[in-house]
Amino acid sequence: MLVYVVKRFFMTILVLLLVITFLSLLVHIVPGDPASAILGPRATPALIQKVRSAMDLDKPFYYQVGNMVLNLLHGSLGTDIITGQPISRFVFSVLPHTLILAITSLSLAVLIGIPMGVFSATHPDSWMDHLMAIISISFTTIPSYVAGLFLLLIFAVQLHTLPAMGLGKAGDTIDYIRHLILPSIALAITWIGYLARLVRTSLLEVLNEPYVRTSRSEGLSEGLIRYKYALKNALIPTIAVLGVGLGSLMGGAVFIEIIFSRPGMGLLIYNAIQIRNYPMVRSGVLIVSFLFILTNFIADLIYTFLDPRIQLNKGQS
Amino acid sequence: MQYIEKPVHPFNRILDHVPILGDVIRQPLGAIGFIIVLAFIICVIFAPLIAPYDYSRQDIPNRLAGPSAQYWLGTDHIGRDIFSRLVYGSRIAFGTALPSVAIALTIGTLLGLIAGYLGNKVDNIIVVLMDSLQAFPSIMLSLAILALLGPSLVNVIIVIGLTWMPNYARVIRAQTLSIREKTYIESERSIGATDGSILLSHILPNVIAPALLLAAMDLPWVITFEAGLSFLGMGVRPPTPSWGVILSDGYAHIFESQWPIIWSGVTLALTTLGFTLFGEALRDVLDPRVSGTRGL
Numbered sequence: 001m002l003v004y005v006v007k008r009f010f011m012t013i014l015v016l017l018l019v020i021t022f023l024s025l026l027v028h029i030v031p032g033d034p035a036s037a038i039l040g041p042r043a044t045p046a047l048i049q050k051v052r053s054a055m056d057l058d059k060p061f062y063y064q065v066g067n068m069v070l071n072l073l074h075g076s077l078g079t080d081i082i083t084g085q086p087i088s089r090f091v092f093s094v095l096p097h098t099l100i101l102a103i104t105s106l107s108l109a110v111l112i113g114i115p116m117g118v119f120s121a122t123h124p125d126s127w128m129d130h131l132m133a134i135i136s137i138s139f140t141t142i143p144s145y146v147a148g149l150f151l152l153l154i155f156a157v158q159l160h161t162l163p164a165m166g167l168g169k170a171g172d173t174i175d176y177i178r179h180l181i182l183p184s185i186a187l188a189i190t191w192i193g194y195l196a197r198l199v200r201t202s203l204l205e206v207l208n209e210p211y212v213r214t215s216r217s218e219g220l221s222e223g224l225i226r227y228k229y230a231l232k233n234a235l236i237p238t239i240a241v242l243g244v245g246l247g248s249l250m251g252g253a254v255f256i257e258i259i260f261s262r263p264g265m266g267l268l269i270y271n272a273i274q275i276r277n278y279p280m281v282r283s284g285v286l287i288v289s290f291l292f293i294l295t296n297f298i299a300d301l302i303y304t305f306l307d308p309r310i311q312l313n314k315g316q317s
Numbered sequence: 318m319q320y321i322e323k324p325v326h327p328f329n330r331i332l333d334h335v336p337i338l339g340d341v342i343r344q345p346l347g348a349i350g351f352i353i354v355l356a357f358i359i360c361v362i363f364a365p366l367i368a369p370y371d372y373s374r375q376d377i378p379n380r381l382a383g384p385s386a387q388y389w390l391g392t393d394h395i396g397r398d399i400f401s402r403l404v405y406g407s408r409i410a411f412g413t414a415l416p417s418v419a420i421a422l423t424i425g426t427l428l429g430l431i432a433g434y435l436g437n438k439v440d441n442i443i444v445v446l447m448d449s450l451q452a453f454p455s456i457m458l459s460l461a462i463l464a465l466l467g468p469s470l471v472n473v474i475i476v477i478g479l480t481w482m483p484n485y486a487r488v489i490r491a492q493t494l495s496i497r498e499k500t501y502i503e504s505e506r507s508i509g510a511t512d513g514s515i516l517l518s519h520i521l522p523n524v525i526a527p528a529l530l531l532a533a534m535d536l537p538w539v540i541t542f543e544a545g546l547s548f549l550g551m552g553v554r555p556p557t558p559s560w561g562v563i564l565s566d567g568y569a570h571i572f573e574s575q576w577p578i579i580w581s582g583v584t585l586a587l588t589t590l591g592f593t594l595f596g597e598a599l600r601d602v603l604d605p606r607v608s609g610t611r612g613l
Contacts, residue, residue: 011445011448014445015445015448015449015452016452018445018446018448018449018452019449019452019453022449022450023461026461026462026465027465034465137346137590137593137594138586138590140593141537141586141589141590141593142586142589143541143544143545143585143586143589145545145548145564146564146582146585146586149564149567149568149571149578149582150578150579150582152571153571153575153578153579157571157572157575158575247454248454250454251454251455251456251457252454252456254456254457254460254549255456255545255548255549258549259568269457269460270460270549272464273460273463273464273551276464278464278465281460281461281464282461285453285457285458285460285461288454288457289452289453289454289457292452292453292454293452296452
């Protein structure tokens with residue numbers, strides 16, 4: 001077990017280094033000079049040179065990667081070339097809002113999706129099961145930005161019941177929560193459908209296992225078998241997926257943050273792209289990817305812990 | 318007593334002659350999916366015949382109009398017919414999704430074959446590279462690349478192809494690993510077949526089916542992904558009628574008219590639903606062992 005954890009840890013570090021390398025390399029692979037792209041056609045050569053050296057573009061490639069890693073180890077993301085402020089200040093002022101959005105959405109998906117799946121699996125082929133199937137398939141196929149726009153249209157534009165823009169008044173928790181409702185539902189919809197289907201399949205699978213039949217033959221109550229013994233095993237794949245979920249919800253938050261003008265990593269990266277502030281884009285993408293890798297790693301560990309059979313299979317592949 | 322043949326509905330007789338498609342349509346959800354996919358493909362092929370107006374024809378006096386006999390689904394902020402734009406938009410959706418999935422499939426298959434067949438160091442390197450490509454949330458990777466390349470249709474196709482490629486490499490690699498050790502591969506090798514010919518004529522035909530199925534299942538996701546990028550202004554540029562562009566134009570005028578958002582949103586959701594239902598029915602027919610879950 002420990003060997004697997006250590007191995008997985010080093011793999012994670014390696015992937016992280018490759019991600020940093022890739023993001024630094026990107027500037028070089030792609031045609032065109034990012035410094036002149038930032039400054040526009042009227043920039044003087046001297047100014048372009050200045051920005052190039054601020055971005056480390058005049059240094060060799062390995063220097064850039066090394067510098068970025070060293071900076072990261074010191075908790076720095078470098079300096080913003082436009083404002084001269086540390087990039088980390090921008091990133092960490094909006095990161096909590098994206099995390100709160102992603103975690104709220106994931107909690108919504110768990111609270112709604114899992115009961116839907118359990119209900120379907122315990123009433124297979126009933127009309128409710130078919131209804132749930134149609135709802136969950138439709139939910140998984142609605143893109144989050146379409147869901148966001150529809151919610152905005154219904155609750156903010158037509159009914160005026162919920163606020164749609166921004167974070168709410170500073171320091172007002174109730175207002176913050178009210179501003180969180182629509183974005184988090186929009187982001188959660190795909191995952192509600194996905195979890196409902198996943199839980200239904202895995203619970204049905206477990207309910208057909210021999211040990212469930214044995215428990216039935218021993219006269220244990222159906223409720224005890226379903227909710228205590230079967231559900232526990234059926235939820236293992238779901239937990240593995242939740243780690244991926246948190247990461248992918250942080251990525252999906254880009255759309256939602258833009259639609260609802262909600263400060264966060266997505267909006268930060270999007271705005272930086274608009275003014276071609278590439279170092280800012282790179283740092284934003286790096287932080288989101290870092291969290292994505294981290295949640296995957298943690299989910300993997302929890303998964304191995306819950307189901308020790310996994311590591312053997314994983315170790316081989 | 319004379320044997321009376323059970324009456325067979327003529328439709329079922331036709332279905333018997335179409336091997337895979339027939340089985341897909343026999344499932345109710347598969348049939349719904351098939352109808353939507355068919356409607357989509359008809360729009361792609363016959364767009365100029367179906368659309369009543371040109372997608373860029375402006376009728377400023379009737380801007381942001383609701384549905385009417387003249388404009389079935391209403392008009393957008395500069396008086397362009399929404400229905401015509403959506404019909405032409407199917408061409409953009411299809412024209413982006415198909416080549417980008419093809420790129421992902423081709424490069425992924427190639428890397429997967431090499432990794433699975435050669436094994437050892439090459440395999441490790443390819444696996445780590447694929448892992449790190451997948452370490453980015455796909456939208457983030459695309460935005461990082463498009464921020465540098467600039468928005469355009471071709472760039473979107475390249476970016477989507479690159480982002481989706483690791484999935485195919487994984488599937489093909491896993492399949493190749495299991496087939497590599499089979500006796501018939503070993504006997505091929507013993508009679509002096511080169512690695513290239515073993516890979517192309519013996520391994521590839523045996524591993525490609527799951528990757529093709531994955532490609533069919535990926536099409537709707539790629540369509541929504543393209544629309545999403547275009548919605549952000551990072552994909553297809555206006556006035557090209559991408560569904561994402563129509564949605565984004567609608568968002569800019571959300572307080573004046575809801576119709577552009579409603580129709581383009583419904584079109585996107587229905588298309589994704591249709592392709593997904595069709596793809597899942599197809600998978601159930603081709604591989605009955607797997608039941609209704611979609612891998613990530």
